[in-house]
Amino acid sequence: MAALTENFVQFVEFVAPLFLTDPKGRFMAIDCIENISAYEGTEVTLRGWVYNKRSSGKLQFILLRDGTGIIQCVAFKGNFTAEQFDLLDKLTQESSVQVQGKVRKDSRAPGGYEMDVTGFQVFQLAEDYPITPKEHGTAFLMEHRHLWLRSSRQHAILKIRHEIIKACRDYFDERGFTLVDTPIFTPNACEGTTTLFATEYFDQKAYLTQSGQLYNEATAAAFGKVYCFGPTFRAEKSKTRRHLMEFWMVEPEVAYATLEDTMVLAEGLICFILERVLKRRRAELEVLEREVSILEKVVLPFPRITYDEAVGILRESGSEIQWGGDFGGGDETILSQKFDRPVMVHRYPAQVKAFYMQPDPERPNLALCVDVLASEGYGEIIGGGQRIHDYELLLQRLQAHQLPTEPFQWYLDLRKYGTVPHAGFGMGIERVVAWVCKLDHLRETIAFPRTLYRIYP
RNA sequence: UCCUCAGUAGCUCAAUGGUAGAGCAUCCGGCUGUUAACCGGAGGGUUGCAGGUUCGAGUCCUGCCUGAGGAGCCA
Numbered sequence: 001m002a003a004l005t006e007n008f009v010q011f012v013e014f015v016a017p018l019f020l021t022d023p024k025g026r027f028m029a030i031d032c033i034e035n036i037s038a039y040e041g042t043e044v045t046l047r048g049w050v051y052n053k054r055s056s057g058k059l060q061f062i063l064l065r066d067g068t069g070i071i072q073c074v075a076f077k078g079n080f081t082a083e084q085f086d087l088l089d090k091l092t093q094e095s096s097v098q099v100q101g102k103v104r105k106d107s108r109a110p111g112g113y114e115m116d117v118t119g120f121q122v123f124q125l126a127e128d129y130p131i132t133p134k135e136h137g138t139a140f141l142m143e144h145r146h147l148w149l150r151s152s153r154q155h156a157i158l159k160i161r162h163e164i165i166k167a168c169r170d171y172f173d174e175r176g177f178t179l180v181d182t183p184i185f186t187p188n189a190c191e192g193t194t195t196l197f198a199t200e201y202f203d204q205k206a207y208l209t210q211s212g213q214l215y216n217e218a219t220a221a222a223f224g225k226v227y228c229f230g231p232t233f234r235a236e237k238s239k240t241r242r243h244l245m246e247f248w249m250v251e252p253e254v255a256y257a258t259l260e261d262t263m264v265l266a267e268g269l270i271c272f273i274l275e276r277v278l279k280r281r282r283a284e285l286e287v288l289e290r291e292v293s294i295l296e297k298v299v300l301p302f303p304r305i306t307y308d309e310a311v312g313i314l315r316e317s318g319s320e321i322q323w324g325g326d327f328g329g330g331d332e333t334i335l336s337q338k339f340d341r342p343v344m345v346h347r348y349p350a351q352v353k354a355f356y357m358q359p360d361p362e363r364p365n366l367a368l369c370v371d372v373l374a375s376e377g378y379g380e381i382i383g384g385g386q387r388i389h390d391y392e393l394l395l396q397r398l399q400a401h402q403l404p405t406e407p408f409q410w411y412l413d414l415r416k417y418g419t420v421p422h423a424g425f426g427m428g429i430e431r432v433v434a435w436v437c438k439l440d441h442l443r444e445t446i447a448f449p450r451t452l453y454r455i456y457p
Numbered sequence: 458u459c460c461u462c463a464g465u466a467g468c469u470c471a472a473u474g475g476u477a478g479a480g481c482a483u484c485c486g487g488c489u490g491u492u493a494a495c496c497g498g499a500g501g502g503u504u505g506c507a508g509g510u511u512c513g514a515g516u517c518c519u520g521c522c523u524g525a526g527g528a529g530c531c532a
Binding site for chain 2: 052054055056057058059060061063072074076077078092093108109110127128129130131132133134135136137138139140142195210211232234236237238239240241242243244247249326328329371379380381382383426427428430431453454
């Protein structure tokens with residue numbers, strides 16, 4: 001440990017300035033692998049980890065990754081002392097190193113550039129890194145999720161996730177929305193439909209939020225157009241590839257908006273996200289071997305079908321669904337495979353939806369709601385609709401759903417003081433990431449997934 | 458909560474009821490262009506746990522534990 005600390009001090013002193021001097025006193029830049037092309041023909045210092053290593057007697061090929069890319073660094077024995085070269089030979093997978101060298105264009109290199117190593121510092125020699133370049137089972141990988149994140153596939157997924165989240169924020173910000181985040185601790189089981197995580201709140205009981213929507217309705221009346229973006233918790237004992245106990249949702253809410261407005265907003269968001277990812281994250285999609293031509297076909301407008309029509313399609317396809325029931329996972333898969341872009345299913349029977357859904361004036365047993373089902377069998381990524389704005393009707397629905405009115409006083413107040421029609425939706429980020437990346441399980445879409453029976457690491 | 462499948466070396470997997478093995482990883486040696494590098498050698502095991510059947514169990518039976526997939530529920 002003493003040696004490590006000593007090494008660390010040297011390391012920090014050495015790398016602290018943005019520009020280093022090499023042993024001959026020349027200035028040298030520190031940079032990232034993604035900027036490597038700017039250094040062609042000159043020297044640069046890279047800091048990262050050994051991704052893999054091959055050797056050939058007097059040559060060492062070190063694949064260095066730094067979070068922005070991977071580059072092959074080539075070290076020739078003749079350029080080092082025997083001691084130094086032996087140290088290079090001993091480098092192990094995931095050892096942390098700083099490497100200096102001359103950047104050279106090379107058609108043989110995957111990224112197009114290679115580095116001829118002139119100097120290096122080892123920060124730490126990693127011992128027995130558990131994730132080897134061969135295959136592993138999901139249980140083992142999930143147990144080592146903290147390390148699995150370093151592999152190129154997981155890295156690509158999380159880069160795309162980041163891009164999707166940024167796109168969501170840009171989309172709303174550019175359209176006059178205000179980000180107003182809603183609480184994680186809530187005093188009551190909001191919608192009364194799902195099982196929530198209960199926790200202590202000093203001498204009271206609190207629940208982890210299942211949706212920011214009710215609070216969004218309050219902020220929409222204050223700001224007009226709002227969205228919240230945060231984690232959401234469901235204590236459902238769901239054990240499928242489509243569920244996580246903790247997931248992230250972006251939820252816009254717009255005053256004076258109708259169901260139709262919401263559908264336009266939703267399809268616009270999805271197209272905006274896809275355009276952005278296709279533009280900025282092509283390399284990552286390639287790592288995932290995602291067929292981009294399928295994503296490029298997703299353009300406006302999205303097909304809109306009513307619940308009635310959806311039931312008809314499902315029954316023709318052999319589903320057992322009865323009118324009035326909600327779709328099962330299999331039903332969503334069937335529907336989403338019928339279209340080459342996400343399909344918007346609207347006007348479900350009110351009985352299968354939450355209490356706050358505005359009834360369709362033409363058929364009051366239907367709710368003015370919409371679910372967006374992603375294509376390629378991915379199913380629901382968005383759920384939303386128009387909310388009840390009439391005080392008496394809302395009160396009536398609360399009672400019909402056997403919910404207490406007292407905790408909803410503030411919510412009812414919104415219908416007393418300048419109520420307006422309003423609508424919004426929630427989009428599950430992980431499901432969008434899974435669809436865009438074409439993953440078969442939601443657990444790879446978030447750094448540390450919380451699944452039924454797994455809360456480590 | 459229910460149904461199905463699986464647990465053998467650090468990892469991924471073999472092994473008719475009859476001497477537990479391979480590839481990768483690790484360690485030692487070789488190679489100036491490797492691309493999941495390759496070649497030679499070495500170490501590495503209470504076959505998930507507890508019982509049972511049998512001359513003999515990784516293999517068959519019972520129970521339990523753990524994991525995976527799916528159902529229901531949900532986004």
